[in-house]
Amino acid sequence: xxxxxxxxxxxxxxxxxxxxxxxxxxxxxxxxxxxxxxxxxxxxxxxxxxxxxxxxxxxxxxxxxxxxxxxxx
Amino acid sequence: xxxxxxxxxxxxxxxxxxxxxxxxxxxxxxxxxxxxxxxxxxxxxxxxxxxxxxxxxxxxxxxxxxxxxxxxxxxxxxxxxxxxxxxxxxxxxxxxxxxxxxxxxxxxxxxxxxxxxxxxxxxxxxxxxxxxxxxxxxxxxxxxxxxxxxxxxxxxxxxxxxxxxxxxxxxxxxxxxxxxxxxxxxxxxxxxxxxxxxxxxxxxx
Numbered sequence: 001x002x003x004x005x006x007x008x009x010x011x012x013x014x015x016x017x018x019x020x021x022x023x024x025x026x027x028x029x030x031x032x033x034x035x036x037x038x039x040x041x042x043x044x045x046x047x048x049x050x051x052x053x054x055x056x057x058x059x060x061x062x063x064x065x066x067x068x069x070x071x072x073x
Numbered sequence: 074x075x076x077x078x079x080x081x082x083x084x085x086x087x088x089x090x091x092x093x094x095x096x097x098x099x100x101x102x103x104x105x106x107x108x109x110x111x112x113x114x115x116x117x118x119x120x121x122x123x124x125x126x127x128x129x130x131x132x133x134x135x136x137x138x139x140x141x142x143x144x145x146x147x148x149x150x151x152x153x154x155x156x157x158x159x160x161x162x163x164x165x166x167x168x169x170x171x172x173x174x175x176x177x178x179x180x181x182x183x184x185x186x187x188x189x190x191x192x193x194x195x196x197x198x199x200x201x202x203x204x205x206x207x208x209x210x211x212x213x214x215x216x217x218x219x220x221x222x223x224x225x226x227x228x229x230x231x232x233x234x235x236x237x238x239x240x241x242x243x244x245x246x247x248x249x250x251x252x253x254x255x256x257x258x259x260x261x262x263x264x265x266x267x268x269x270x271x272x273x274x275x276x277x278x
Binding site: 025026027028029030031032033034035036037038039041042043045046054055057058059061062063065066067068069 | 234237248
């Protein structure tokens with residue numbers, strides 16, 4: 001009887017060993033968008049990995065697609 | 074580069090909901106989640122104004138301040154994003170956000186509430202840029218494709234402007250000068266500070 005009780009206590013104690021750790025891992029690091037996307041949908045006119053090129057491309061796109069006053073001139 | 078910003082020109086918005094549809098389609102946002110929506114002020118009254126509202130990617134984001142697990146981060150471009158693997162769906166960000174941006178899907182790990190979902194400025198999340206994993210969790214990463222958010226690019230009247238803060242401010246300023254009215258930018262003071270909204274400190278947005 002005593003042995004069974006001890007076995008139960010030991011098993012109950014070991015059950016915690018199967019639990020997954022729940023420590024907060026923190027936010028994963030993100031890669032900058034100018035590094036490009038791993039798909040075939042990239043807009044033409046800028047060089048992947050070149051921050052300046054990416055910024056200029058976006059600025060030009062913003063002007064060309066959103067500023068109709070620049071088209072009217 | 075300045076920070077990425079949204080501007081909604083209330084003089085131009087015709088409440089067509091094209092931005093909402095573009096966002097839903099581009100990011101395959103589930104039923105019941107609206108990352109972007111059109112709000113009409115004084116609906117039915119002559120002179121009513123409509124504005125397209127989503128996460129404004131605030132300079133001093135209240136959602137980031139209240140998140141108990143720090144799942145938010147800000148990119149170098151000023152886009153406020155979050156890690157869904159860290160989010161516990163507590164909803165604090167929903168109460169803190171002045172724009173009602175955080176959305177909670179009714180299905181997922183946390184049952185009724187689910188993990189928070191919001192506009193990403195079409196910049197995805199902390200997964201590999203353009204990967205399937207990123208798309209399934211956060212939607213498309215158009216910035217990494219050299220494109221601007223789908224909502225702004227699809228706007229039929231170009232009421233919704235998105236992009237580099239200096240560029241969109243310049244486009245909007247030119248419009249105001251040309252038409253001679255409609256200089257009010259809804260939400261800019263709240264999101265980016267009153268100085269950037271062209272108003273004195275402490276003024277209402």
